[in-house]
Amino acid sequence: MTLPRTTLSTRSFASAKSAGVCRVGILALALALTGLAPAALADAEGFADGAFAVCAAKVLVCEEEGLAAIDQGVLLVRDGRIVAVGGVDEIAIPADHEIIDVGDSWLMPGMIDLHSHVGGSGGLNDMVFQVNPGLRVGTSVVTGNANLVRPLAAGITSILYIPGSGTNIGGQGVLMKTHETEFEDAVIRNPGSLKIAQGDNPKRWGYRMNRALMNHHIRYALRQGKAYAMRWQEYEEGRASIPARHINLDVFRDLYNNEIAISTHTQYFQVVLATMRILRIEFGFPTFIDHGSFDSWLLGELAEEIGVPAILGPREVMFPRPGRFDTDGRVEGSAWGFQKMGVTKIGFNTDAPVLPQEELPLQSAMGVRYGFDNSTMDAVRGLTIVPAVVAGIGDELGSLEPGKLADLVVLTGDPSDPRTTVERVWIRGETVYEVSEEVRLW
Amino acid sequence: MVRRTRLAAAFFAATLLAAPSSAQDLAIRCGKVLSVNDADEIFSPGLILVEKGKITYVGKPREYPASVPTVEHPDGWAVPGYIDLHTHIHTGGWGDINDMCRNVNPELRAAAGMRPDNRLMQVACAGGVTTLFGISGSGTNISGFGLLYKTKTSRSFDEAVLANPGGMKVAQDSNPGRLAGNHAFGRSRAGMGWALEDVCNRALAAVRQDRFDPSLEDLKKVMTRELPVLIHTAGSEGVINTARMWKNLYDTRCVVSHGSFDGWKAAPALAEWGMPVNHGPRTMDFYSSRNGRINGSGAEYVAAGVPTFSLNTDSSVMPQEELFLQGSMSARLGADSYQMLRALTIHPAKTFSIDDRIGSLEPGKDADIVVYSGDPIDPRSAVLNVWIEGTNEYKREAGNQRF
Numbered sequence: 001m002t003l004p005r006t007t008l009s010t011r012s013f014a015s016a017k018s019a020g021v022c023r024v025g026i027l028a029l030a031l032a033l034t035g036l037a038p039a040a041l042a043d044a045e046g047f048a049d050g051a052f053a054v055c056a057a058k059v060l061v062c063e064e065e066g067l068a069a070i071d072q073g074v075l076l077v078r079d080g081r082i083v084a085v086g087g088v089d090e091i092a093i094p095a096d097h098e099i100i101d102v103g104d105s106w107l108m109p110g111m112i113d114l115h116s117h118v119g120g121s122g123g124l125n126d127m128v129f130q131v132n133p134g135l136r137v138g139t140s141v142v143t144g145n146a147n148l149v150r151p152l153a154a155g156i157t158s159i160l161y162i163p164g165s166g167t168n169i170g171g172q173g174v175l176m177k178t179h180e181t182e183f184e185d186a187v188i189r190n191p192g193s194l195k196i197a198q199g200d201n202p203k204r205w206g207y208r209m210n211r212a213l214m215n216h217h218i219r220y221a222l223r224q225g226k227a228y229a230m231r232w233q234e235y236e237e238g239r240a241s242i243p244a245r246h247i248n249l250d251v252f253r254d255l256y257n258n259e260i261a262i263s264t265h266t267q268y269f270q271v272v273l274a275t276m277r278i279l280r281i282e283f284g285f286p287t288f289i290d291h292g293s294f295d296s297w298l299l300g301e302l303a304e305e306i307g308v309p310a311i312l313g314p315r316e317v318m319f320p321r322p323g324r325f326d327t328d329g330r331v332e333g334s335a336w337g338f339q340k341m342g343v344t345k346i347g348f349n350t351d352a353p354v355l356p357q358e359e360l361p362l363q364s365a366m367g368v369r370y371g372f373d374n375s376t377m378d379a380v381r382g383l384t385i386v387p388a389v390v391a392g393i394g395d396e397l398g399s400l401e402p403g404k405l406a407d408l409v410v411l412t413g414d415p416s417d418p419r420t421t422v423e424r425v426w427i428r429g430e431t432v433y434e435v436s437e438e439v440r441l442w
Numbered sequence: 443m444v445r446r447t448r449l450a451a452a453f454f455a456a457t458l459l460a461a462p463s464s465a466q467d468l469a470i471r472c473g474k475v476l477s478v479n480d481a482d483e484i485f486s487p488g489l490i491l492v493e494k495g496k497i498t499y500v501g502k503p504r505e506y507p508a509s510v511p512t513v514e515h516p517d518g519w520a521v522p523g524y525i526d527l528h529t530h531i532h533t534g535g536w537g538d539i540n541d542m543c544r545n546v547n548p549e550l551r552a553a554a555g556m557r558p559d560n561r562l563m564q565v566a567c568a569g570g571v572t573t574l575f576g577i578s579g580s581g582t583n584i585s586g587f588g589l590l591y592k593t594k595t596s597r598s599f600d601e602a603v604l605a606n607p608g609g610m611k612v613a614q615d616s617n618p619g620r621l622a623g624n625h626a627f628g629r630s631r632a633g634m635g636w637a638l639e640d641v642c643n644r645a646l647a648a649v650r651q652d653r654f655d656p657s658l659e660d661l662k663k664v665m666t667r668e669l670p671v672l673i674h675t676a677g678s679e680g681v682i683n684t685a686r687m688w689k690n691l692y693d694t695r696c697v698v699s700h701g702s703f704d705g706w707k708a709a710p711a712l713a714e715w716g717m718p719v720n721h722g723p724r725t726m727d728f729y730s731s732r733n734g735r736i737n738g739s740g741a742e743y744v745a746a747g748v749p750t751f752s753l754n755t756d757s758s759v760m761p762q763e764e765l766f767l768q769g770s771m772s773a774r775l776g777a778d779s780y781q782m783l784r785a786l787t788i789h790p791a792k793t794f795s796i797d798d799r800i801g802s803l804e805p806g807k808d809a810d811i812v813v814y815s816g817d818p819i820d821p822r823s824a825v826l827n828v829w830i831e832g833t834n835e836y837k838r839e840a841g842n843q844r845f
Binding site: 149150319329330331332333362365366368369370371374416417418419420421438439440441442 | 565568728733734735736767770771773774779819820821822823824842843844845
C-alpha cells in the first residue's frame with residue numbers, strides 16, 4: 001500500500017520520543033543553570049520562586065517508549081517546567097528548591113481526555129448544514145466551569161473540548177486546561193482538532209441519509225479543504241499569488257501541516273474502515289479513531305500500518321448481542337482487541353458527560369478488566385502520553401520528561417485503581433488543587 | 443427479636459426450595475478463601491468442599507476423597523456470591539416494572555414480569571452476582587412485592603426463585619411524586635405520607651380483625667414482620683421520615699434503600715434505632731457541603747454504625763454486573779475495602795434474614811462461590827469461576843469472558 005505524503009512521524013507528533021533520549025544531557029544542563037539562579041528571586045527561606053522538588057515513592061514517568069516508572073523518584077521543577085527526573089540517588093536537589101516529600105504517594109503527569117463536551121456552555125451541535133468545518137466550539141468555552149471542578153480534583157488537567165456528533169463535520173475542537181483561569185491561559189491549542197462523525201448519530205439526527213451520502217459529504221469537504229491548504233502552501237513557497245481566505249476551510253491548513261488531527265466519531269467495522277480509507281489513506285490527514293467501539297478492533301492491523309491511533313470509550317466492551325454481531329457470547333474489550341491487533345497508541349476517553357469527566361481513570365481499569373495487558377503500565381500511558389502525542393501536544397505534555405510543562409498529580413497509588421485518591425494537582429508548576437480534611441472534591 | 447427469627451424460619455421453611463440434585467460434589471482449592479463469616483476468617487491457601495449443592499467444609503487444605511473433582515486456582519480469591527437487594531433486571535429490560543394507575547398497589551407482584559435466565563442475569567452471574575431481590579420501580583408509593591431469586595441457568599421459574607413474595611417495595615420521596623403528575627393526589631411528601639399510613643392502618647385493622655382482604659394479604663405479612671420492606675428514600679428529611687414511619691410507628695422489618703444525597707446525615711438516628719441501610723446507586727454526596735467537599739455517603743453510614751450496611755446497583759441504573767464497583771467507589775471515598783466485601787455478601791443476607799442459606803462461605807450454606815483473579819473490590823480483577831448451589835454457572839476461559 002502506498003501512503004500519502006503525511007505520516008505521524010513529524011515534528012509535533014514524534015518529538016516526545018526524542019526527549020527521552022537526551023534526558024541526561026538536559027539534566028546536566030539544567031543543573032548547571034540552577035546554580036546560576038540570581039539571589040534576588042529567592043524568598044525568606046532561600047527558595048527560588050517557582051523552583052521545587054517532588055519526592056515520591058513511585059514516579060510514573062510515562063515516556064512514550066521506554067521508562068514507565070521510577071521507584072523512590074525525584075522530580076525537579078523550575079518556572080513551570082520539568083527540569084529533571086530520576087531516582088533519589090541520581091538527582092541532586094539544588095539548595096534553592098523547596099522540597100515537597102509526598103511519602104508513600106505516587107507522582108504522575110496530569111491526565112488528558114481527548115473526547116469531552118463539558119468545557120463550556122454547550123452549543124455543540126449546529127445541525128442546519130451537514131458539514132461545518134468552520135464552526136468553533138471555542139466560542140462556548142467557560143474556563144474552570146462547574147463541570148471541570150471535580151475533573152481537576154481527579155487529576156485531569158487537559159481536555160479536548162469538541163463539537164457533538166449531530167452532523168458529519170461538527171466543527172473545530174479546542175484543547176484546554178481544566179482549571180479556572182483566563183481564556184488565553186486555559187487554551188492549549190485552538191483549533192485543537194477537527195471533529196468528524198461517521199455512522200449512527202449524524203444519520204439518526206439528520207434527514208434520512210445513509211452512509212453513502214454521508215461519506216460523499218465528508219469527501220467533498222475534505223477535497224475542497226485539501227485543495228485550499230495546497231494553494232496556501234504554494235503561496236507561502238512563493239509559487240502562487242495569495243489565495244482568497246475562506247474561514248470554512250482554514251482548519252484544513254492545520255490538518256495539512258500536521259498541527260492537529262481529525263478526532264473521528266467512528267465505530268463498527270465498516271464505519272471505521274471508511275474512516276481510515278477516506279480520512280487517512282485518501283486524504284492523508286492525521287486521524288484518530290474516537291470511540292472505536294463494538295467490532296472496530298478487528299481493523300487494528302490496518303490502523304497501526306497507516307498510523308491511526310485509537311482513543312477508546314465511553315463504551316469499551318462489546319456484549320454478546322446475538323443477531324447483530326458475530327460473537328460466541330463472550331465480552332470483547334476494545335482495548336484488548338486493538339492491543340491484540342498490534343496497535344501501539346491506545347488511549348481512553350469518557351465522552352463526558354456521557355461518563356463523568358472525573359471517571360477517566362476508571363476507563364483504563366475497565367480496559368484491564370477486559371484483558372488489556374498492563375504489565376508495562378500501558379493503562380496509565382493511555383491516560384497521559386498517548387492522548388498527548390495523538391493530539392499533537394506530546395512535546396509539551398503527557399509525561400514527566402525534562403523540558404515539558406509541569407502538569408503533575410500526586411495520588412495515593414495506581415491511578416487505574418478507583419480506590420486511589422488524588423492529593424495534589426499542579427498545572428504548569430502552580431498548585432491548583434490540594435486535598436485537605438475540609439475540602440475533598442473527588 | 444425472638445419472634446422475628448421464628449417467623450422468618452417458618453416462612454423460609456415453607457417457601458424455599460431444595461437445591462437441585464444435579465450439582466456435583468466438588469473441591470475448590472484457592473490461593474485465598476475469604477469466608478466472610480462472623481470471625482472474618484481468611485484461609486490462605488484455602489479449601490472449600492461442596493456436596494449436593496451445599497458447602498461442607500471451608501478452611502485450610504486437608505485430606506478429602508480422591509474421587510471428588512477438584513478445581514485449582516492457586517492465585518485465585520474465593521468469595522461468597524454477591525447479593526443485591528435493589529434490582530430491576532428480572533424482566534430482561536426496563537419494561538413492566540411500574541403500574542402507575544394508583545399510588546398504592548400492595549396487591550401487585552413483580553413476579554408477573556419475571557423472565558428467568560435472561561441475558562442481563564447471565565452477565566450479572568459473570569460479575570459474581572448470584573442472588574437478587576427483583577422489584578418494581580419507584581413510580582408509585584407502593585409498587586408491589588418483589589421476588590428473591592438466583593442468577594442461575596434455570597429451566598423454570600421455580601428453580602430460580604428463592605422466595606415469592608420476598609418482600610415489599612415502597613417508594614417515598616421524589617419519584618412517585620414526579621411520576622404522579624401535577625394534578626394527582628399524593629404528589630407532595632405530605633400526600634405520600636398520608637396514602638402510606640392509610641393503607642398500613644387498613645392492613646393492621648385486617649390483621650386485628652383476622653379478616654381476609656385479597657388486596658391486603660401480602661401487606662398484612664409486612665405489618666406482622668413476616669416479610670421485609672425495602673424503601674426507596676433519599677435525602678436527610680426523606681430518610682428520617684421513612685425511619686419514623688416504618689421503624690418507629692409500625693416496627694416493620696424495614697430497610698432504607700438508596701439513602702442518597704445528604705441522607706447520611708440521618709445515619710446516627712438510624713444506627714440508634716437499628717435500621718439497616720441498603721445504599722446506592724449514588725454512593726457520594728457533593729451537594730450538601732458549602733465548599734464543594736465530596737462526602738462518601740457509604741463511609742458515613744458505616745462510621746455511624748448502621749446495622750448490616752449493604753450496597754445496591756438499582757440495576758439497570760448501574761449495570762448489575764458492576765455491583766462490586768459500588769464497593770470500590772465507596773472505598774475511594776473513605777470506606778474500608780474489606781467492609782465493602784461484607785456489604786456485598788453477608789450484610790444483605792442478614793438484612794433480609796436469608797443468612798441461613800447465603801452470604802458467607804460456611805458449612806451448611808448454599809455453595810454460591812465466586813473465584814476472582816485478585817482483590818474482588820479492584821475492577822482490574824476478573825471473575826474466573828462462579829458456582830451457584832454447587833453448579834458451575836460461569837467459567838472464564840480463554841475466549842469466554844462475559845464480564
